[in-house]
Amino acid sequence: xxxxxxxxxSISSISFIGFWIMLTGNINAQGQDKSFSEVTISVxxxxxxxxxxxxxxxxxxxxxxxxxLDYTFFFSDNFGLSLGAEYQxxxxxxxxxxxxxxxxxxDFEGESFEFRYAMKRFNEEQKLDFVNIxxxxxxxxxxxxxxxxxxxxxxxxxxxxxxxxxxxSASGYYPQYDGELFDPAFMGFGEFDDVKADGDIDVKPTYIxxxxxxxxxxxxxxxxxAGLYFDYGLNDIADKxxxxxxxxxxxxxxxxxxxxxxxxxxxDQLKTMAFGIKLRYSVFNF
Numbered sequence: 001x002x003x004x005x006x007x008x009x010s011i012s013s014i015s016f017i018g019f020w021i022m023l024t025g026n027i028n029a030q031g032q033d034k035s036f037s038e039v040t041i042s043v044x045x046x047x048x049x050x051x052x053x054x055x056x057x058x059x060x061x062x063x064x065x066x067x068x069l070d071y072t073f074f075f076s077d078n079f080g081l082s083l084g085a086e087y088q089x090x091x092x093x094x095x096x097x098x099x100x101x102x103x104x105x106x107d108f109e110g111e112s113f114e115f116r117y118a119m120k121r122f123n124e125e126q127k128l129d130f131v132n133i134x135x136x137x138x139x140x141x142x143x144x145x146x147x148x149x150x151x152x153x154x155x156x157x158x159x160x161x162x163x164x165x166x167x168x169s170a171s172g173y174y175p176q177y178d179g180e181l182f183d184p185a186f187m188g189f190g191e192f193d194d195v196k197a198d199g200d201i202d203v204k205p206t207y208i209x210x211x212x213x214x215x216x217x218x219x220x221x222x223x224x225x226a227g228l229y230f231d232y233g234l235n236d237i238a239d240k241x242x243x244x245x246x247x248x249x250x251x252x253x254x255x256x257x258x259x260x261x262x263x264x265x266x267x268d269q270l271k272t273m274a275f276g277i278k279l280r281y282s283v284f285n286f
Contacts (some may be wrong), residue, residue: 036074038285042086043067044229044278050092050128051233051271054261057096057122064089066274072138080138088155088274090128094261097121099166101243107172107187108249114173115188115247116180124164124261126201130155130272132231134210145216147225153208155233155272160201162260168192168245170256188247188254197258202240206233206272214278225280233272241265 048064068086075081099119106112136151171189173180183190214227244264246257261267 036285038072038074038080038223038282040070040072040225040280040282041068042070042225042278042280044274045276047276048088048090048274049272050090050126050262051273052238052262052267052269054094054096054099055266056099057094060093060095062091062093064091064274066132068132068134070134070280074138074140077142078140080140082134082136082138082149082151084134086132086134088130088132088272090126090130090272092126092128094124094126095122099244099261099266101245103243105247106249108251108253111174112176114175116171116173117245118169119244120167120169122164122166122261124162126162126260126262127160128157128201128203129159130206131158132156132208136210136212140216147212147214147216147227149210149212151210153210153231155206155208157203157205157237160203160260161198162201162262163196163198164258164260165194165196168195168256170245170247186253188256195256195258199258199260201260201262203237203262203270204235204239206237207235208233208272212278219281222282222285225278225282227278227280229275229278231272231274236269236271238262238267238270 045065046063049061052059066086066088068084070082070084072080072082097120099122102114102116104112105115132153132155134151134153136149139148169191171180171182181189208231210231212227212229214225217224240263242259242263244259244261246259248255248257262270
């Protein structure tokens with residue numbers, strides 16, 4: 001993954017803001033019995049979706065999940081500030097009957113030509129993993145035992161993988177000879193069935209607006225929170241626009257390299273979204 005400097009700066013900024021507010025709240029709350037802290041673990045799902053459209057195809061989202069750890073400082077009976085970390089998994093599948101394309105390149109003899117390809121019966125599975133850093137304002141109603149959390153998160157990409165399969169048709173048009181070659185295979189021209197590809201997906205950090213609403217119930221020495229949550233990605237995280245099929249040459253001919261459709265111009269904008277049920281339990285109260 002790239003953007004390490006941006007990731008480092010983002011973590012530092014969010015951590016500084018969160019701890020500064022918590023420290024300020026702690027100083028202001030000294031001598032007050034109403035202030036306290038809480039550490040919770042959480043799990044949420046089942047919808048973690050990548051919002052995008054692929055040219056000439058369809059996108060379906062599979063079951064995703066998240067789990068996390070939060071520290072919340074309550075500076076009154078009703079209000080607090082929460083900072084933590086959570087893991088988020090996105091599972092998505094893209095399908096298309098035909099993805100065609102052309103671009104200029106050169107063959108193994110140095111001749112320039114127009115590479116023409118078509119990926120037929122295309123199917124790609126995508127898995128993206130993020131570590132989210134949330135900074136949330138918390139409101140709790142002590143009379144009716146409900147809570148509201150609202151704020152922002154930054155999602156830092158830690159892993160992106162794809163697996164795809166398709167049938168590939170490839171040819172080369174040489175304008176200097178006004179001719180198109182559909183073979184030989186060693187030059188990368190022809191019909192190639194049941195192609196399987198896999199590799200990495202490059203994405204940028206996602207900036208998220210987050211909202212959670214639910215009820216609170218004391219259980220044992222801690223509190224159980226059960227609610228609904230909604231995380232909406234605000235920015236386009238698509239990175240490294242390339243071709244899905246890379247024409248590569250060697251001393252004896254040509255071959256192919258493959259990229260995820262998420263890193264190509266066949267996908268315009270790529271955003272994250274997650275919603276569903278979240279369960280949270282306080283493991284430490286002090």
